[in-house]
Amino acid sequence: MAAVLALLDLLAGEGSANRFEAVVEEARRQGVTGADLRTVERIKRLALGIQARLERRQQWSAALAALVDTASDLASPHTVEDTLKIITRRARLLLGADVSWVTLPATDDGAFRLHSLDGHVTMLNTRLRLPEGAGLAAAVLAHRAPLWTSDYLTDESFRHAAELDEWIGAEGLHAVLAVPLSRGTAFAGSLHVADRSVRHFSVDEIALANMLAEIGGVALSRAVYLDETLAEMSALRDRLSRAEADLADARGLTEAQGALLALALDGCAPQLLVEECHVRLRAPVLLCGPHGTTIAAAGDLSEHGEAFARARKATGVLLDPAPVLLQDGIWSVPVLAGGHHLGVLYVQAGPALTADTAELLRYAARVVAVLLSLQEGRGPVDGQFRDELLEDLLISVPRPRDLLERRARRLGIGLDQPHVVVIARVEGGVQAHAVSRASTCARRLNGLQTTHESDIVLLLPGTDPGAAARTVHDELSSLPGGPPTVSGSGPVSDPGAVLHGYREAARCLDAMTALGATGTSASTHQLGFLGLLLSDHVDADRFIQSTIGAVLDYDAQRLTELIRTLDAYFDTGGSPTYAAEQLHVHPNTVARRLERIGELIGSDWQKPERALEIQLALRMSRIRRVLREHDESARGQDA
Incomplete structure (x- = not known):
């Protein structure tokens, strides 16, 4: 009975197999024999079998748990x-x-x-x-x-x-x-x-x-x-990228087509349109008439001059609008308007054309045909009217105002509205190209343009002569020979004032040349106190306001003494310490006021050129204040 209990204890405690055998051996030593010994041995075998099944179930449970972990990982x-x-x-x-x-x-x-x-x-x-x-x-x-x-x-x-x-x-x-x-x-x-x-x-x-x-x-x-x-998504992304690239190319093509058409509808010269084709096609371009005469050219033709000459000789009358490769990488497209052959457009674009380039080349030929057709049908009458009107506005002998206004209204221009006068001076023998571009710019802005005393003169609607000068400067800057020098004046709102505006702009242009500011743009207002000397009508209020107006407004709103501090600063030779003694305040107070002045009119106000303008504006403001006080005192005594 003790052996049986020992076996059960081992089974409950998950003892090892050799310990089970040791219990049987111990029973033999204690004299257990016969049926009792066989019973003990049978119980041992049963216990070992139960233990083996338990171990197997435990192993199976552990394996299932690992399998569940694997399934979770694979999820x-x-x-x-x-x-x-x-x-x-x-x-x-x-x-x-x-x-x-x-x-x-x-x-x-x-x-x-x-x-x-x-x-x-x-x-x-x-x-x-x-x-x-x-x-x-x-x-x-x-x-x-x-x-x-x-x-x-x-x-x-x-x-x-x-x-x-x-x-x-x-x-x-x-x-x-x-x-x-x-x-x-x-x-x-x-x-x-x-x-x-x-x-x-x-x-x-x-x-x-x-x-x-x-x-x-x-x-x-x-x-x-x-x-x-993921592979399909990658393929879709690739297709999307290609579609976006195609869309960008299409947008670029549409933009180029719109730019060419806008130039043609503005009535530009063929040279300007050919230059735009050169920029858009990124290749030398040559426009020839129906008999091979050159109408316009753009790009470096020096390396391809002989090739273009051979291409012109080899080209007959082309009626197919598709680009044709001739030789030396030169492509030709006929300029056709209905049944009329107006010329040929040649492009040095290499041995092969992309679809977009071919389409743009065909479109450029059609736009050139539109431009040549418009010019043949209209002639230079409208341009002559515009040139003659501006010439009449610039002569010293005045024409009747109502006549000038009627002529301007026929051109869609209101001379009673604010306009600015712009003068452009170009160098490098590109006067003809500059005139063409300036004419296009004037038409686009609904203004007038002419050539007066070798300079290009424009009368443009607006109130900001500086902005108008920059616009004309940007329009002409891409011409060879360097950027132009452009000046502006105004605004003027009367036909008789256009001549005064022109004289101011001319003096401004001469001053820019004398100051070494060629190749830039400016207006009389932008030249500071120098603009006062160049102007026919001195606008002191505008000069004072643009120079120290922010400080004057600050003093008026907050009852501060920034202007007085600024006067003392310049009167003492730019010394904050001496200025503080003159104002009977602490030097730190003067320093804080000068910092505030820098915040109001810019941190560069102490530079020599700015300081000169500020001192001039201070003196003019002081004189105006003294004169105003004297005038008020005199009126008080009369009363």
Whole structure:
């Protein structure tokens, strides 16, 4: 009875098998024999059996828990390669095997390749390829069921492959288990685990490998779908990028077409339109008349002059609007208007044209045809009217005002509205091109343009002469020979005041030249106190307000003494200390006031050129204040 209790205690305490045997031996020593001894031995065997089943259940529970962890891990999105690595790693750990791998179909010819090996020690397996029908993978594919062998190399129940056998031998593998790896209803491949010793795989191990393969097959299906989706998304992004590039090209083509058409509708000279074609096509351009005479050219034609000459001689009357490659990379497009052949447009664009370039070239030829047709039908009458009107506004002998206003109204211009006068002076022998561009600019802004005393003069609507001068400067800056010098004055709102505005702008232009400011733009207002000297009508209020107006307004609003501090600062030679003594305040107070002045009129107010203007404005403001006080005192005495 004591032996039975001891066995039960060992069973409850999960004792080792040798301890169970020790209880039986102890019973023998104590004289237990016969039926009692057989009972003890039977109880021992039963206890060991129960313990073995308990251990098996524990192992199975642990394996199921690991399987659940594997399923959880595979539930996260992974690539196909990462999914296969997880499957092989977990398979090797679950079954306590030495090596694991997956075989997947290589091509449609039935061959397989090894993937995602785990636990291997040689490099012979690198992308190992199995021929059709060889290895356990082919047998699993044929039976769609798990297969295993206790000693792979000696088992002749399946077809061997020399390369796989070589690798199996190099790894020292013997026992191999293979289970099918499915993707839905389709066979994806097989999962293999192997040991470096001869062994038999238990039913539980085969079942675990099979369940892992089923879970892995689902994860593999999703990974394949994810990879395919990512590939499709990448392809879609590529197509989207190409579509965006095509859209950008289309927008660029539309913009170029709009710019060319706008120039033609503005009535520009052919030279300006050809220059725009040169910029848009990024190639030398030549426009010839119907008899081969040159109408306009743009770009560096020095290297291609002979080629263009040969192209002109070789070109007959072209009626097909499509670009034609002649020779030396020169393309020609006829300029056609209805049934009329107005000329040919030549472009040195290389041996091949992109679709957008070809379309732009065809469109440029049509726009040139529109421009030439308009010029042939209209002539220079409108331009002459505009030139003559501005010339009449600039002569010293005044014309009747009502006559000038009627002429301006016929051109769509109101001389009773604010206008500014702009004068442009160009160098480098590009006067004709500059006049053409200035004329186009004047038409676009609904103004007038003419040439007066070798300078280009424009009368443009607006109130800011500086902005108008910058606009004209930018319009003419791309011409060869350097940027122009442009001056502006105004505004003027009367036909008789245009001449005064022109004289102010002319003096401003001469002053800019004398000061070495050629190639820039400015107005009389922007020249500070120098503008007062150049102007026919001195606007002291405007000068004072633009120079120190912010400080005057600050004093008036907050009852401060910034202007008085500024006077004292300049009266004492720019010394804050002496200025503080003169004002009877602490030097720190003067320093704070000077900082505030810098915030109001700019930190560069102490620079010599600014300081001179500020001192002039202070003196003018002081004189105006004294005169105003004197005038008020005189009126008080008269009363």
